[in-house]
Amino acid sequence: MxxxxxxxxxxxxxxxxxxxxxxxxxxxxxxxxxxxxxxxxxxxxxxxxxxxxxxxxxxxxxxxxxxxxxxxxxxxxxxxxxxxxxxxxxxxPKSQSFNEPDVFLIEKELARQINAEIDSLPPKMAAIFRKSRFENKSYKEIADELEIAENTVKKQVSRALQLMREKFLHIKYYLFFL
Structure with missing residues (x-):
């Protein structure tokens, strides 16, 4: 056999x-x-x-x-x-300054920008980040699947989040003043 x-x-x-x-x-x-x-x-x-x-x-x-x-x-x-x-x-509280289509368009554009920023990450980091955040896989599951150390996965996700925060700092202030 x-x-x-x-x-x-x-x-x-x-x-x-x-x-x-x-x-x-x-x-x-x-x-x-x-x-x-x-x-x-x-x-x-x-x-x-x-x-x-x-x-x-x-x-x-x-x-x-x-x-x-x-x-x-x-x-x-x-x-x-x-x-x-x-x-x-x-x-x-629901904002009176937006109607539903405006909110939908803003959310859609924000999602597009987030995906573009994820795509701009180094390929391995982007793949690990997607598995962690979009596939809801644990660090251990990702490490096993990619045959890398669990600590490497943790560092890659942490670094990706840090880079994303830096890129979107301006958006946080923009949304605050809307």
Whole structure:
């Protein structure tokens, strides 16, 4: 049996033996069926893509439970940030000087400028930044995927944020006076 066939057989066995238990574990944490399924699917997808490089020092069961727990906790933390931001936005007084199309155009232009600035970052830094901010991947996940040190990922994201802050300092003052 070749290596790829062995990998497929082993993965299928792990998937069939653990999916339901992991789903129920995830469901207890996030309390939403679709989100629980997505979390388990992401864990198995990550396992499949990194099957050869994942260093499992314990059993697959322990590894998978920890992965589901961590991903579910990250999901809840991200969801809380979104909810808090929405509440903050709702609590802000609506400006009388803008109508909806004006706000939409300003947001669209700001998004365009942000994407242009991300594109101007060094390619590796931009890729790491996108994975961190737009794909919501942890530093560890990015490090594993790109086969680099976790500390390198942290430094690259930090440096990207610093560069972006410097570039957009003028926008903060502009928006303050609108």
């Amino acid at each position: 070749n290596k790829e066939a062995f990998k497929e057989r082993l993965f299928k066995e792990v998937y069939e033996n653990h999916w339901l238990k992991l789903y129920l574990h995830s469901l207890k944490i996030v309390d939403d069926e679709d989100d629980a399924k997505d979390i388990v699917q992401e864990v198995f997808t990550n396992l499949w893509h990194n099957f050869d490089s994942v260093g499992i020092n314990t059993s697959y069961s322990s590894y998978l439970y920890a992965s589901v727990r961590n991903r579910a906790i990250n999901y809840l933390a991200h969801k809380k940030v979104i909810v808090d931001h929405e509440r903050y936005q709702e609590a802000q």
